[in-house]
Amino acid sequence: MDIPNTDIIVENKFFCKAKTTKAKKYVSFPLDEMNELETGKQDFLAFNFLRTQPFIVVRFADFLDLLQMWKEKGRPGKK
DSSP: OOSSSEEEEEEETEEEEEESSSSSSOOOOOOOHHHHHHHTSSSSSEEEEEEEEOOOOOOHHHHHHHHHHHHHHHHOOOO
């Protein structure tokens, strides 16, 4: 299933820009959206190619925080 080319809001806490692209080699976000991610106005960016699972782009510091949480609590869904 393709994700909508629209904003995603999760529980009024997390904000995202999302898009589906027909390109098979790359996806690009406008500079404004990348700046919003960098400054924290967006929490993550999501994209997918036609008929693929979505990919998520996060700030490196947020990625490190997620890794630390997984290390401390155990990765969700893994047993």
